[in-house]
Every structure is written in structure tokens, then in C-alpha cells.
Amino acid sequence: MDMIRVLGTLRMTDVELVGGKNASLGELIQGLAGAGVRVPGGFATTADAFRLFLQENGIEESINARLRALDVNDVVALAQAGREIRAQVEAATLPAALEGAIRDAYAAMTAESGGTEPDVAVRSSATAEDLPEASFAGQQETFLNVRGIDDVLRHVRLVFASLYNDRAISYRVHHGFAHSEVALSAGVQRMVRSDLGASGVAFTLDTESGYRDAVLVTSSYGLGEMVVQGAVNPDEFFVYKPALNAGRKAILRRTLGSKQKRMEYAPQGGVQTVDVPQDQQRAFSLSDEDLTELARQCVTIENHYGRPMDIEWGKDGRDGLIYILQARPETVQSRTGKTLERFELTGKGPVLVEGRAVGNRIGAGVVRVVRDVSQMDSVQDGDVLVADMTDPDWEPVMKRASAIVTNRGGRTCHAAIIARELGIPAVVGSGNATRELQSGQEVTVSCAEGDTGFVYEGRLAYRVNRVELGNMPEVGMKIMMNVASPDRAFSFAALPHEGVGLARVEFICSNVIGIHPRALLDYPNVPGDVRAQIDEKTAGYASPRDFFREKLAEGVASIAAAFAPKPVIVRLSDFKSNEYAHLIGGPAYEPTEENPMIGFRGASRYRSRDFAAAFALECEAIKSVRDDMGLTNVQVMIPFVRTVGEAAQIIEILGRNGLKRGENGLKIIMMCEIPSNAILADQFLEHFDGFSIGSNDLTQLTLALDRDSGLVADLFDEQNEAVLALMSQAIQAAKRAGKYVGICGQGPSDHPALAQWLMEQGIDSVSLNPDSVLGTWLHLAGETVPA
Structure with missing residues (x-):
């Protein structure tokens, strides 16, 4: 023995x-x-x-x-x-x-x-x-x-x-x-002397969506127990496996964690926890080179085992090398079947707390703040368990909870793993849940809105849609999706689709970057209060310029990777001046316009000398996604092109900025959203590889309606005969030219009958909001939508 x-x-x-x-x-x-x-x-x-x-x-x-x-x-x-x-x-x-x-x-x-x-x-x-x-x-x-x-x-x-x-x-x-x-x-x-380096956990899939082409890495300074236990809010990274395997730039996304504590050797033996200096908190705990090496080892392990893996790792601070400390099969997404379950919040209420979302569900109940393990028996069935952090000692009562909220922790800590296995939504790393939430109050915990989880006041209404993902019926055109949020792309890609017909750059600019690009380029000269806000947002990046370029590239790459190899049509920024003014530093660079809807936006902004450097930065990011990461499924779309002359100018400007039509398979699409675009469609199409009809702007400009005005909202109708006539004109012109034509406006999502009419007109694709994809697809196929 x-x-x-x-x-x-x-x-x-x-x-x-x-x-x-x-x-x-x-x-x-x-x-x-x-x-x-x-x-x-x-x-x-x-x-x-x-x-x-x-x-x-x-x-x-x-x-x-x-x-x-x-x-x-x-x-x-x-x-x-x-x-x-x-x-x-x-x-x-x-x-x-x-x-x-x-x-x-x-x-x-x-x-x-x-x-x-x-x-x-x-x-x-x-x-x-x-x-x-x-x-x-x-x-x-x-x-x-x-x-x-x-x-x-x-x-x-x-x-x-x-x-x-x-x-x-x-x-x-x-x-x-x-x-x-x-x-x-x-x-x-x-x-491994990771007390002198960094450590954490990696999964060879996205733990929330089950997306298999990414490695999720969480990392913090010191020994890994802090990450595993959920005692620290770690850095979080996604690495794209196909780019990694091809030897290309592969980092899809970075999120800086607070990393306030580090576990290290104690002088008398054992371990101790110490504070992390501010400058280290504001830097990523892994370099790009270390992250790439770690992801390579993780993919090697996954390939050896033939299944997704959950891996603990450490970087030795003495020799600088990455070591694998544990590797075990991932146990939640591996068991997920072919039924798609989508939770959707339909009620509204004030946000009390937010943090990292674990799972994609919604739960509601009475808050039970538990300050230590001795109070566990106070948790009743259906309560929302709120704590500074949880560890596996809490598992016997976690299954009673309808949701879990913690101050500390990342998406790979024990609490997150157990919550996923139990099917309970959890918001971890909120920072302040035990202060902001009181025992006895009713709340709703939503993890159905992307990487960020929200705790709302009160019990809010929500619905659950369950769909068996079998083979979808054939229809006479491609069904694509409108996707704005990079952190929901992996989940949306689980829906039946033929790619992305509209990926909005402005969502990334406002929700992820949040700073006017000219303020970033003009960083040394901006006022002190603006500079302080920029410093806060750009922590972990080499410069404000790099922050903009890399964050935009990460956002676009996340969407492109999720839907690869299907096409992803990325519309370059289409902010109006009043929307740009809302970004940090924005008021100093934006004019005050009486009617910004038809003012300084789209192609006219790209041509402007004042905006040239900012537009060049945008082009750099797109070029990096295509050329450095190999995501050549990205196509570029130009909004609000007013004249044929402007169309020619824009193609020339894009080429000067590294986005040359036809090079490396690049297609450049034009938004067809101004009556002049449809009327002179043949001429516009000489400069572009196709049209994407923007039904929202086309309707307002055809009917001379301000779509933001409630006073004339009753007249706004994408199915008005004049609007349909222009759409038909654009579709037929594209067909004559043998070029792509699709639609990415709101109309087909709201009106399945319009989608049916477009299909009869011979349009190549309709791009729908994700919540409309299944219903519209089955409607077009003449089938009923499952309850």
C-alpha cells in the first residue's frame, strides 16, 4: 500500500x-x-x-x-x-x-x-x-x-x-x-513566490455566456488565495484564442480592478495581508506579455484535456515565470444544454449598488445583511444575501438566497463559482453593498445587462424567455443583429444570426471611454479638474491617446470576435454635437447648435480640420482590430453622407488613415439615411461596397419630423409610402450594381410586417435588436413564436 x-x-x-x-x-x-x-x-x-x-x-x-x-x-x-x-x-x-x-x-x-x-x-x-x-x-x-x-x-x-x-x-x-x-x-x-508577483484564476471559456473562443483571466498582486476567496477585486482580461494560436495580438478586453490588498509571506511563517500602494492599484497586475504566455499555457491544457478548464496560476516574482498551480474541469457552462434562457428586466427603479455580474439571471427578494458566518442562520429562503465577501463556509445558506451581493470579489472567486452552479445571480466587488443596503428592504438584483450587475430598489418586473436552439428555418434574407455593448456580445452571439449589421462605436465612446477624444489628445492643456477625471479613467494605460485607441479597439474586437467569422459592420462614430458635449471635456470642443440632428455629425465631422486627429485615432483602432488581431470580418460603415462629393472625400480620408477600400478584404458600407442617398443611389454606390438603410433618420428627413419631439411623434412611421418608395429605390439601385444592401434601423425590429416587405423587395439582410431576432425570424418563416 x-x-x-x-x-x-x-x-x-x-x-x-x-x-x-x-x-x-x-x-x-x-x-x-x-x-x-x-x-x-x-x-x-x-x-x-x-x-x-x-x-x-x-x-x-x-x-x-x-x-x-x-x-x-x-x-x-x-x-x-x-x-x-x-x-x-x-x-x-x-x-x-x-x-x-x-x-x-x-x-x-x-x-x-x-x-x-x-x-x-x-x-x-x-x-x-x-x-x-x-x-x-x-x-x-x-x-x-x-x-x-x-x-x-x-x-x-x-x-x-x-x-x-x-x-x-x-x-x-x-x-x-x-x-x-x-x-x-x-x-x-x-x-511559487507569487507573493512577490501576481496570481489568480483563468477559465478557458467565458464563465457567463459559455463562449468558447476566449480565455478569461483574473489577476491580482500577491498569493492567489485573495482572488480565489473573493477578498479582492482583481483585474480581468479576455484573450482571443484564434488570434493567440495565430501568433497575433490577442487581448480582447482589459478591466482594471481595485486590488487594494495583497497576501504575502508573514515573517514568522504562514501568510499576512497588507495594503497595496496606490500606484500599483492603478496599474494592471500582468503585462501583455505575461498575459499572452499564461493564456497560451491555458489553451495547451484545454487541448490536452479536451474540455474547458478552470485553472489557478501564479507568477513568481523572483524568476518572472508563470506557473500552473491547479487545473480542473470547468463545471457549469460545460453542462449547459441547447436551451437559451434570457432574462429581461421590464420594470424600472433607482440603482442602489453596482458591481461585476455573475451569471445572466435576475432575482428579487428581501435584503439580509450578514456580517459574519455566525449570522448565516438569519438567511431565509428567497432572501438577497448581502455580505462583505463570502467564502465556501457560506455554501449551506447560499442555496437559500434568491441573489447574492458582495463588497469584494471577482468573477472567478469561490462565491461566483458556487453562485453560477446554483443558478443564483450574484453581484460581486460592489465596494459598498453592506453600507448602501439595509436588512428588510426589498431589491431586485439584475445580472442580465452585461458585465455590470445592478441592484435596484424594490421588486421590479422581469420576464424569462426560453428558446430551444435547434436549426432555424430558411428565410429569404440574412437575419443580422444590432449590437452596441461589447460586454454583451458573447451572450448575443448564442442567438441564431448571420453576423452584426450595426455595431455602434458611439456606445463604446460614451459608456466605456467616456472622454471627448479631443480632450485626450489635448491632455496637457485641459483644465485641472478635467485632467483629474482623465487620469482616473485612463489608469493602467500608457497615455490618454493609447487609452482611447486601445479601449475602442477592445470594444470593437470583442464584438467582432464573438460573431466571427460572420461579418460585423462597424459604424464609425455618429455623435451629434450635443452628445459629444456630454463627454468629459466635451463642452470646450463642441459648438452650440440649434438643430444638432442635421448639424455637425457623420461624414462632415470626419472631414473637419478640427476633428481630423480624433478621427485618425478612431481609424487606428479599427485598423488594429483588422490587421493586428486578424479580425477581418470587420467592415466599416460611414454615417450621414450628404453629397456624392463628400462620399469621394471620405473614401480618400479613410485611405490616408490606413482603411483603404479593398485592402485586406476591407469593405466600406454607407448608411443610406438621407433622401439624397436614395435619389442618387447609383452615384453614391460608385464609392462604396453597399448600403445599410438607416430607417430612423430616413423617416425623419423624408417626413421633416424631429424624431426627438413628442409633439409630432404620432406622424413618425417607417412604413409611410414616401419612406418605402425611397427604401425601394435604394434596394433596386444596389441590386443593379450587384452590391450589398441591408437595413439596420429600428423599423424591422418594431414591425415584422416591414421586415416582410423588405424581404419581398429583395433586400440582402435585416439587422434587428437582439430581443427581436427570434420572433422576426420565425414570423418571416411563417412559424409561430414559442411561448
Whole structure:
């Protein structure tokens, strides 16, 4: 009977011997060392050793009898039973054969370290752990910076005892594992000095949407337990796998976390938590090079296992290298079937708190603020659990909650993993939930609006749409989507689609960037208060100019990647002067116009000498997405082109800024939204690769209506005969020229009959709002929309 096994001798076939985590570490060392995946070495005690430990101390039967009689839904009884069983285990003696084997193995590690006793992590690995159907996230303990044989032996006993943590007992019962059939293996692994570097968690898919072509990485300074436990708001990154595999620039998105605390070695052994200096908080904890290397290792691991993976990693601050500390199958999105469930908030109310969204659901209930684990029994079924942070100790009551809200944590912490598995919406890393929310008040928690989760006052109405995603029926044109928000693109791409007919740059400029581009370019000369706001927004980027270019590129790339290889038509910025004036620094650069709707916007702005540098920055971002990341499915669309002469000028300006029509397959589309565009369609089409009809502006300009005025709103009708006549004229001109013509205005989303008419006219595509796609598609196919 083996008491221990060296990690490098293990494979995944050894799960019953050393548990999922330790078997996986062995698999990585044996199978992937040659592929550049770095894993610290060590050894693992066996399940046989654990069972011998229980038997020699005569505690196995008493423990199992106590657990058989326990009602795990009684949190008070659960806490008492867990506490007493753990005390039994901690007081027990390791069998002589096991202690001797551990001493020999640690002595061998010491010899490898040149005679210096190594600092190690002592981790738990349950024999039923990390099966594809069960996450066991954080159910047992991990101890860091353990040094010296006596400390190692003591922590092995503590790891054994952690099999009987309250949350572990509860989890096994709720997931159908018999206590007596689960054994524990202690993994003793050489420490990576990430206390001097950074660490975190990576998933080889998007945890919220299940999108498979991205690696999600969370990262913070110091030892990784801060990220895993949800005690810190980490940086967050998405890396695009196809670009990574092609050796291209691959970072899709970066989000700067606050990273206020760092876990490091304590002088007396063990670990301690310290504050992170402000300048480090305002910088990303991983360089682009480190992030790319980490993502490469993660993809290598995923390819080896043939399934999405959940990976813990660390960057050693001494040698600067990235190491893999754990790898296990991802357990939530992997089990998601082909039914699409979309939650949609229909009520409105004030936002009380916001943070990172976990899941895509909505929950409502009575707030229950819980300040420590001793108050868990106050949580009733359907309550909204609010806490500074949660850890796996809270799992027995998390399943009672309708939603969870925390001050601290990121989307890969234990609480987030468990919330996803339970199907509970969670808003983590809000910063102030325990201050802003009061026990007893009613709230609605929405994670259905993208990366940001919101807590609204009161119980708001919402609906749930469930659709079986089978093969969609054929219709006579392509159904595309209008997409504004990059952080919802992965979810929207799960809908049936033929690409994106309208991706709005101005949404990224206002909601993600939030600063007037000329203020960024003029940064040294802007007033002090504006400069302070710019400094706050641009933290982590080399310069204000880089911030604009990279954030815009990230937003466009996120949408393009989500829908690749289908076309994504990106409309360049179409702000009006009053909308630009609302951005930080905007008033200094914008004219006051009586009617901005037909003023300084669209192509006329791009031609302006005052706006030339800002427009060049926009073009740089688009060029980077296409050329550097290889997302050549991006097409460019120009709005509000008034004259044929202006059309020729714009094509020339785009070419000067690196966006040359036809180069690297670039198509340039024109918005057909002014009556002159339809009337002179043949001439405009000589300069462009096609039209996209903008029904909103075309209607208001044809009928001389201000679409923002409620006084004449009753006359606004995209199906007016004059509007239809111009649309038909544009469609027929494009067909004669053999060029693309689609529509991206609101009309077909609101009026399925208009979509039907457009199909009969021979239009190539209609681009709809995501919530209209399924209904309009089935309407056009003559089928009923599922309830």
C-alpha cells in the first residue's frame, strides 16, 4: 500500500488514489512539461493513507454515524457536528508508515533545494473532487508558506480534518456523494513566490455566456488565495484564442480592478495581508506579455484535456515565470444544454449598488445583511444575501438566497463559482453593498445587462424567455443583429444570426471611454479638474491617446470576435454635437447648435480640420482590430453622407488613415439615411461596397419630423409610402450594381410586417435588436413564436 506518490508519477487515472487536483497536477507534469506548461513539483498522500489514518485512530465509524444522523439544512447542528469531528481528526496521530513516507519525501525536496527546507503549499484533493459534474470549489483547505517537516506533518492533519468542513459536508449531501466513499489526499507542492508577483484564476471559456473562443483571466498582486476567496477585486482580461494560436495580438478586453490588498509571506511563517500602494492599484497586475504566455499555457491544457478548464496560476516574482498551480474541469457552462434562457428586466427603479455580474439571471427578494458566518442562520429562503465577501463556509445558506451581493470579489472567486452552479445571480466587488443596503428592504438584483450587475430598489418586473436552439428555418434574407455593448456580445452571439449589421462605436465612446477624444489628445492643456477625471479613467494605460485607441479597439474586437467569422459592420462614430458635449471635456470642443440632428455629425465631422486627429485615432483602432488581431470580418460603415462629393472625400480620408477600400478584404458600407442617398443611389454606390438603410433618420428627413419631439411623434412611421418608395429605390439601385444592401434601423425590429416587405423587395439582410431576432425570424418563416 502506497502512503505517498510523487506528483510527477501521477496521471488522471489516479483520481481514486490521490483525488482530482493531485491527479491533474501529475497529468500536467507528465503530459505537458514538454509543451511549456510549468507546474511546481511535490508529492501527495494517498486515499489509502487517509483511510488507514481513520482506522488506526478508531474514529471512522463514529464520524460516519454522526454524519448519517445529521440534517445538513440545520446550519446550527451542521456547525456543531463539523466542529466536533474536525477536532477529533486534528487530535489524531498520523500512522508511522505515513509519517515516515512524508518525512522521506520532504527530505528529498530539501535535497533538491540544496539543503534548504523548501516552503510548500499543503492542499486538499478529494477523491470525488473536480469530476465534470461537481465543482467542489474550495470545499477543503489550502495552507500556504508551510516550512519544516513538523509544520508539514501538522498541516497534513489539518487538511485531513478539512474533509469535514461544514460546507464540504453539506456539499456532499446535496450532490449525492456518500461521506464514507470520499477520501482525502494532501498535496505538498513547492511554493511559487507569487507573493512577490501576481496570481489568480483563468477559465478557458467565458464563465457567463459559455463562449468558447476566449480565455478569461483574473489577476491580482500577491498569493492567489485573495482572488480565489473573493477578498479582492482583481483585474480581468479576455484573450482571443484564434488570434493567440495565430501568433497575433490577442487581448480582447482589459478591466482594471481595485486590488487594494495583497497576501504575502508573514515573517514568522504562514501568510499576512497588507495594503497595496496606490500606484500599483492603478496599474494592471500582468503585462501583455505575461498575459499572452499564461493564456497560451491555458489553451495547451484545454487541448490536452479536451474540455474547458478552470485553472489557478501564479507568477513568481523572483524568476518572472508563470506557473500552473491547479487545473480542473470547468463545471457549469460545460453542462449547459441547447436551451437559451434570457432574462429581461421590464420594470424600472433607482440603482442602489453596482458591481461585476455573475451569471445572466435576475432575482428579487428581501435584503439580509450578514456580517459574519455566525449570522448565516438569519438567511431565509428567497432572501438577497448581502455580505462583505463570502467564502465556501457560506455554501449551506447560499442555496437559500434568491441573489447574492458582495463588497469584494471577482468573477472567478469561490462565491461566483458556487453562485453560477446554483443558478443564483450574484453581484460581486460592489465596494459598498453592506453600507448602501439595509436588512428588510426589498431589491431586485439584475445580472442580465452585461458585465455590470445592478441592484435596484424594490421588486421590479422581469420576464424569462426560453428558446430551444435547434436549426432555424430558411428565410429569404440574412437575419443580422444590432449590437452596441461589447460586454454583451458573447451572450448575443448564442442567438441564431448571420453576423452584426450595426455595431455602434458611439456606445463604446460614451459608456466605456467616456472622454471627448479631443480632450485626450489635448491632455496637457485641459483644465485641472478635467485632467483629474482623465487620469482616473485612463489608469493602467500608457497615455490618454493609447487609452482611447486601445479601449475602442477592445470594444470593437470583442464584438467582432464573438460573431466571427460572420461579418460585423462597424459604424464609425455618429455623435451629434450635443452628445459629444456630454463627454468629459466635451463642452470646450463642441459648438452650440440649434438643430444638432442635421448639424455637425457623420461624414462632415470626419472631414473637419478640427476633428481630423480624433478621427485618425478612431481609424487606428479599427485598423488594429483588422490587421493586428486578424479580425477581418470587420467592415466599416460611414454615417450621414450628404453629397456624392463628400462620399469621394471620405473614401480618400479613410485611405490616408490606413482603411483603404479593398485592402485586406476591407469593405466600406454607407448608411443610406438621407433622401439624397436614395435619389442618387447609383452615384453614391460608385464609392462604396453597399448600403445599410438607416430607417430612423430616413423617416425623419423624408417626413421633416424631429424624431426627438413628442409633439409630432404620432406622424413618425417607417412604413409611410414616401419612406418605402425611397427604401425601394435604394434596394433596386444596389441590386443593379450587384452590391450589398441591408437595413439596420429600428423599423424591422418594431414591425415584422416591414421586415416582410423588405424581404419581398429583395433586400440582402435585416439587422434587428437582439430581443427581436427570434420572433422576426420565425414570423418571416411563417412559424409561430414559442411561448
